[in-house]
Amino acid sequence: MAAVDHDRAAQVGAQPLDVKAIRSDFPILDVEVNGRRLVYLDSASSSQKPRQVLDAMTRYYETTHANVHRGVYAIAEEATRQFEEARAKLARLVNARSAREIVFTKNVTEAINLVAHSWGRRNLTAGDAVLLTEMEHHANLVPWLMLAEERGIELRYIRLTADGQLDLSDLDRLVDGVKLVGVTCMSNVLGTINPVAELAEAAHSAGALFLADAAQYVPHLATDIQQLGCDFLGFTGHKMLGPTGIGCLWAREDLLEEMPPFLGGGEMISDVRLDGFLPADVPWKFEAGTPPIAEAIGLGAAVDYLTGLGMDAVRRHEVELTSYALCKLAADHPDLVIYGPADPASRGGVISLALGDIHAHDLSQVLDTAGVCVRAGHHCAKPLMRHLGVTATARASFYVYNDESDVDALSEALAEARKFFG
Amino acid sequence: MPGLEDLYREIILDHYRNPRNRGELECPPAHRYEGFNPLCGDEIVLYLDVRDEKVVDLKIAGQGCSISQSSASMMSSAVKGKTLDEARALLRAFKAMMSIHEARLDAEDRELGANGQGADGEEAPPMGDLEALQGVVKFPVRIKCATLAWNTLAQGLDGANGSAGPS
Structure with a gap:
């Protein structure tokens, strides 16, 4: 399984991150909130940006902004070159066979909607089945629920075990006859890392395609789409x-070739007549309108930054920090409920928690006064919250700029909250 | 910067720990209304028994944070036994207190009732315990928590209006 391989690599090869040096790259970490230093523990929602990313975007606007794929003049050609170079960086990051397999979208939500709209409408009709899981983010539920409503397709779900893993005991029956299997690589609520390669293999054995929601995975673990065996995989810039x-x-290039366009407009065509149009080649046929150019270039700079740290080193850092947090929080707060797998090696740096009967919103309000930023709510995963029997949890999540002092600050703030509501 | 004590006044925590009018009513004669806060998943179930233009009884079920639950509890105490018109006046006054983003308090209201008076120029009703929720205004994200029960009440009052015939 891919996750296990990555962990082994992280254990033996990677150097520890120099968090102090990393922190100095993030201007926002110097900001004070409520007179306290910012303790940012909400990267699973959206990560902070290093100066290198901000500078790349500013430099682009200050020196070479023009629309891409259009002008025949120097700065337009340079803008196009930088935009397409960003695409190539993403392709290398996930070991794609070609940059033509990378379609820029707004986010993972749009990536999955693209698949549901374009591939789904072309290939799914009434009675066809799609297999999802109970731990999916709404982004990998609602597009399929919409298609089910419109087309009468059947949706099946892999349920969860008591400790927040996918229950694969019934997988053979569930996967039988489905056309697509769609699974999150890592739960944004529980941190559970799913056996993606195994699931992709099961999907292919059943004659189905495999879609991976990698929003929480690509930012944190070395990702090799060929090793994972996916057919579609979505990830997003602002979390990395x-x-x-x-x-x-x-997406696999042959799949993209066969899929009809998603949005129509400029940029996605090779010819337009008054009675019809010819779409552009992949991937541009899926990129209607002027794209977010500076953002693509910024994302390219983010890939450079992460590659510079080394994704194995990033993973090792997060496993160590998560281990520390699980021990520290459990020791300081015996009444604290932590959801998801107990073993740090099988989970990401995402910790959903409940303290006594204090509502997550009240908890995060008190944490805020200590400068500690956590997410409170249903995390866009309401079916999973129902499975857990809660309406909301507070969630702390880690990234490259977090260290043990952030966990300590969280623990102290939890004690404050207990005092206030106790 | 507003402190926690501005938000979590003692009376609010009291209503949170000891919610008033908690439970369910048989439907019919009562009616059942649901309110959701999609942001945090809080939910309010309101049972409203209206007879002769009067809120004879009401009960609150559901779950949520201290602000949404205490606001529901206070709302239930304030509205129980009131006429529909009195309940509507309270609703308007409460929304005025939460005013900032409640644009529904439309231009008409502002022209007629700029000085703490309701839309019809009537005196704003006494707010009692509800005044304690004033501090929520300093925490804009939490305004939706405080107004959840009241928006659910608004549904109920509209429903009661529908069944009450032309008025």
Whole structure:
């Protein structure tokens, strides 16, 4: 399984991150909130941006902004070159066979909607089945629910075990006869890392395609789409040190070739007549309108930054920090409920928690006064919250700029909250 | 910067820990209304028994944060036994207190009732415990928590209006 391989690599090869040096690259970490230093523990929602990313975007606007794929003049050609170079960086990051397999989208939500709209409408009719899981983010549920409503397709779900893993005991029966299997690589609520390669293999054995929601995976673990065996994989820039408004769908080129366009307009055509149009080649036929150019270039700079740290080193850092957090929080707060797998090696740096009967919103309000930023709510995963029997949790999540002092600050703030509501 | 004590006044925590009018009513004669806060998943179930233009009884079920639950509890105490018109006046006054983003308090209201008076120029009703929720205004994200029960009440009052014939 891919996740296990990555962990082994992280254990033996990677150097520890120099968090102090990393922190100095993030201007926002110097900001004070409520007179306290910012303790940012909400990277699973959106990560902060290093100066290198901000500078790349500013430099582009200050020196070479023009529309891409259009002008025949120097700065337009340079803008196009930088935009397409960003695409190539994403392709290399996930070991795609070609940059033509990378379609820029707004985010993972748009990437999955693209697949549901374009591939789904072309290939799914009433009675066809799609297999999803109970731990999916709404982004990998609602597009399929919409298609089910419109087309009468059947949706099946892999349920969860008590400790927040996918229950694969019934997989053979569930996967039998489905056309697509769509699974998150890592739960944004529980941190569970799913056996993606195994699931992709099961999907292919059943004659189905495999779609991976990698929003929480690509930013944190070395990702090799060939090793994972996916057919579609979506990830987003703003969770991996890049700007908002830019993400991508990676898909096998032969699938993209067969799929009809998604949005129609400029940029996605090779010819337009008054009685019809001819779409552009992949991937541009899926990129209607002027794209977010500066954002793509910023995301390219984020990929450079992460590659510079080394994705194995990033993973090792997060496993160590998550181990520390699980021990520290459990020791300091015996009444704290932590959801998801107990073993740090089988989960990401995402910790959903509940403290006594204090509502997540009240908890995060008190944490805010200590400068500690956590997410409170249903995390866009309401079916999973129902499975857990809660309406909301507070969630702390880690990234390259977090260290043990952030976990300590969280623990102290939790004690404050207990005092306030106790 | 507003402190926690501005938000979590003692009376609010009291209503949170000891919610008033908690439970369910048989439907019919009561009617059942649901309100959701999609942001945090909080939900309010309101059982409203209206007879002769009067809120004879009401009960609150559901779950949520201290602000949404205490606001629901206070709302239930304030509205129980009131006429529909009195309940509507309270609703308007509460929304005025939360005013900032409640644009529904439309231009008409502002022209007629700029001085703490309701749309019809009537005196704003006494707010009692509800005044404690004033501090929520300093925490804009939480305004939706405080107004959840009241928006659900608004549904109920509209429903009661529908069944009450022309008025």
